[in-house]
Amino acid sequence: MQVPRSHAMEEETPRQLEVESRASKTHVKVSETQTSTGHEVDRGDKPLAARLPSRAESFAELGSLSWLNALISWLWPSFNRAVMDFVHEDLMPRLRDALPSMLRHVKCSRFTLGEKSPELGPVQVLESPHRVDLVLGVQYLSDVDISFDAGGGVSFGVRHLICNGKMCVSLRPLLQRFPVAGAVHMFFATAPQVDIEFTGLASLGHFPGIEKTIRRAVADWLNSYIVLPRSKAVLLADDVDKLEALAQQPLGVARVKVVQAKNLAGVNCHAFKEDCFTSHPYCMLSLGDCSVRTSTVYDTTSPVWPDESGAFFVVHHREQQLSVEVHGETSASLFQHSFTGFLGRFSCRIGQCLRRWPEGEPGVRRNTQKLDTSEVQRELLHVDDPVNRGVASVVDLEVQWFDFVGADAWAAVAPAVLEIKIFQGTGFPSECNAGRGLRWRTWVDEKKALVSQKGHLVSDQLRFPDLPINPRLFSVIDNLDSRQYSSKDVAQIVGITEDLVRTYLRTRDEFKSKQEQLREVQSKDDYRIPLQWFQILVHILDDFTDVSKNLSLALLDSQDGEVGRLPSMSLRSILEDSRKAEPPVRSYVLQGLPDERPGLPWLGFGISEVNPRFAKVKMDISVRIRGLRAGLLPRV
Known part of the structure; x- marks a missing residue:
């Protein structure tokens, strides 16, 4: 039987060809150096250690994960069908709720993820006493073919889907026996970047913002299933604490405080201040599924926030992303008006903030970060605005880590x-x-x-009790019993004791009786x-x-x-x-x-x-x- 080959296996690299050529030459040389008695003579080759790949080369091959990508390409057709059912059962109801009332009857008329499978790599291993995390880079450039029918001749679809992120596979708790880990978790520590290219949206032109609505519905769907603090977990061992194995255990709490910002864009036009614009800036701090808004500082582009306690976030993984977005509060009055609201954003891994930022006060990390202002509407700003002049907008942040303690060791004045x-x-x-x-x-x-x-x-399905009999013999014993063979004859034929045959027949009858009772209970309305x-x-x-x-x-x-x-x-x-x-x-x-x-x-x-x-x-x-x-x- 011929095993199908993936595209990754067909496209051999020069390095692979060189290795195969070297291997074939070595094979020929070994054959030539064998004597007629079948013993290998001394070839004078390099020692085995010299012919093995170096440690750096081994890690490079591990980081590429070509073997795993080939496996995923083989499994992709089955995964495609599984995702199709999931989309129909869960994503479509969310999409209907998000769309305007006239489009609430939308249905998915065609769905396929295409032939291109995700590419994984590189891989990073994070170890701690009770768990091991594999952080995998995920890049998915798909040729999807998805069509939606909204009725009344209105339809639209998705032509391309791009997804980039870091998926974490976590094994915990670690055991000193097989299967080595109690459960396996899969999740994204931070939401992956998803870009969707639509087709047929011209027919929905009378519904402004429909594209943004669909993108937000898809993002919310992903976040609600596989972005921390949510994950997909599979239990591997039955004799472990299920809460410890299946729940996302929080690591601690991070306090984040915005101290000040400088050189923000001015988005408020004032009738009596033509030389410059001002803003009413505030910040949105986000980590995981929690978002906190700071207070607003009025009429300034270099705000200093009051001495607040900051925002507290529960941290489940050091790879989670801390996001800071600066906005200008809407202002509309007789003498003042704002043209745009977004002023810039910054994001960083919470682990990097708490480990690499300079330490100010004991336990408090503080740093000045440059804001990304590429999405600020520059054409609406004053010509002499700092953003238009190329001056970087920056924000000063403080972060502090808190460990969990018991109620007895906790001071009531602390959070x-x-x-x-x-x-x-x-x-x-x-x-x-x-x-x-x-x-x-x-x-x-x-x-x-x-x-x-x-x-x-x-x-609630019944499980057949474990017996010291090979399960493959069950059907043989059933067949012989239906032909009215005696227990003694059955035992001689299958090669087990007569007592085991009687035990199996009695256990089988009891199991069938329980199955009938369960089916009867399940058929009732209550x-x-x-x-x-x-x-x-x-x-x-x-x-x-x-x-x-x-x-x-x-x-x-x-x-x-x-x-x-x-x-x-x-x-x-x-x-x-x-x-x-x-x-x-x-x-x-x-x-x-x-x-x-x-x-x-x-x-x-x-x-x-x-x-x-x-x-x-x-x-x-x-x-x-x-x-x-x-x-x-x-x-x-």
Whole structure:
């Protein structure tokens, strides 16, 4: 049988040809130097160590990952079909929600990722005591063919898709036995750069901004599935702590503060100041799925932000990207008007900020960074604006690392975090976990809510018990038993003991009976499924002076609608549990939604009845408060 060859294998490089030629010559030489007795004589060649590739050459071959790229090219047709189902089930509902109402019936009429597979490389290995991370460069220049039909003769499509980023494959926790790691995680530490080339958008000209809307929907889709703090994990070992193996464990917290900026673009035109423009700058700080806006400094292009505490971000990986965007607040008055809002951006790996930036105060790193102003609309600026004159816009930043500490070692004046461990639950309707599925929304402050990933079905399929019999013999024993052979005869034919034959037949009958019972239960209308999350959500408590606040947890359906809530938990009671060695895992029953109409809580009608389909939902949750203490980013 001929094995298909990928394009990567067909296009042999001169180095490969040289190696093959050298190998063939060596083979001929060995054959010629063998005697008639078959013994090899001394050839006088170089020692084996001299003929092996050097360490640098070995790492160069490893960094190219040509073998992995060839494997991906072979698997690409199967991956194409798997992604097609995923797009129809998840991306299309998101796209319909984002598009205008007249395009809500859009459907994907044709989908293929083309023949070009992604190219991986180079690779970087990050090691720590309990995990190993492989950081892979990903470059995908695809020849996709995707068509969307919006009805009424309106259609559009995607012709080219470009994706560049760094994917991380993480093995953790490390074990001293096979399979060596408890689970494997795949994720992007920072969102990959995605560029989409559309076709047929001329038919949608009466919908301004439709291209931007589609791009944003695709980016949000990627971020919600495989960009930290979200990831795809596969459990490799059954006898490990599932939360430790499957959850994205936070490393710590980074505090980021914008100190000042200089030479920003002036975007506000003032009627009585014709010689120059000013701005009302503010900054948007982003890391992971969290974004924080600073205060606004008015009427200046060299702002100094007040002495604020800064923004706190939960860090899951040192490769995560810290992004700073400077904008000008919109100004529209009788004497003042702003033409544009974007003033520049800067981004850097959080690990680089915390390791390579100069240290100012103890534990605080500070640096001046140049802003990228290539997207500033220069034609709308004053002719003498610093950006138009080529003067660099810069921003001064401070970053500081905080380690997690227990509640006993935490000072109440320092920031704290609220850590929610979502385990698993029972009683969920099976039909409700399609699409984006069932997720948990948690919040103390409504403006800083977090949403978990989709719950995964705990397999309810029965597994045949392990027996000291080769599974290949099962069908043979079944065939002989159907022909009414005795256990003694079956044992002699298959070569096992008679007791093992009886044990297998008895176990088989019991297993079939349980399968029938399970199918009967699953066919009933009130059948419910178990779901598991094994995820950690972390809320930053900037101001922890008020412990009377409550933590709320709501269950969301695939349309982001609330179907019920767990009982609220006060921060005071959570703090008391946090002082214990390990906060307990408690089971909570789903309740109805609170009715916020005036007067109803006073009349005793504060909570509505839960949807009957979710009346049996019970969830395992663990919550604790952890303190923060200034420290150093863990080394790898």
